[in-house]
Amino acid sequence: MNRSVNLSAVATYAGLMFMSGNVFAEPHPGKVLHDKAQCMSCHTAKPYNPQKTNSYPKLVKAVQFCNDNLNAGMWEEEVEQLADYLNQEYYHFNK
Numbered sequence: 001m002n003r004s005v006n007l008s009a010v011a012t013y014a015g016l017m018f019m020s021g022n023v024f025a026e027p028h029p030g031k032v033l034h035d036k037a038q039c040m041s042c043h044t045a046k047p048y049n050p051q052k053t054n055s056y057p058k059l060v061k062a063v064q065f066c067n068d069n070l071n072a073g074m075w076e077e078e079v080e081q082l083a084d085y086l087n088q089e090y091y092h093f094n095k
């Protein structure tokens with residue numbers, strides 16, 4: 001009894017290790033852009049809000065807006081990647 005409980009705990013732990021290991025090995029390209037552009041210097045105080053930006057196309061526009069305002073100089077493709085990352089982490093829209 002004890003033994004099988006322990007085994008499943010180990011299996012769960014190993015599964016978590018595998019998943020987090022994967023995340024570290026391959027960060028989302030949009031996350032790299034997000035960190036580099038220091039978006040959180042403003043957005044820690046102004047959290048991303050799915051009620052306000054309520055569709056994926058609006059999310060892309062919002063990222064483009066901040067990119068332009070900050071002169072962050074991202075290409076359209078990078079804006080897309082960043083929007084995809086924010087969608088995955090915060091907004092969860094169906095594209």
Ligand code: HEC
Pocket residue numbers: 034037038039040041042043046047048049050052053059062063066067070072082086
């Ligand atoms: C200088 C401060 C500042 C920085 C840095 C900044 N933003 Fe923004 N961002 C804003 C402001 C101001 C708004 C408009 C919010 C409002 O109207 O209330 C906004 C709005 C947004 C929104 C929509 C917000 C929502 O509630 O859904 C997104 C998405 C966003 N920014 C992404 C980014 C990304 C990506 C970066 C980095 C490239 C970034 N921002 C950097 C100030 C900033």
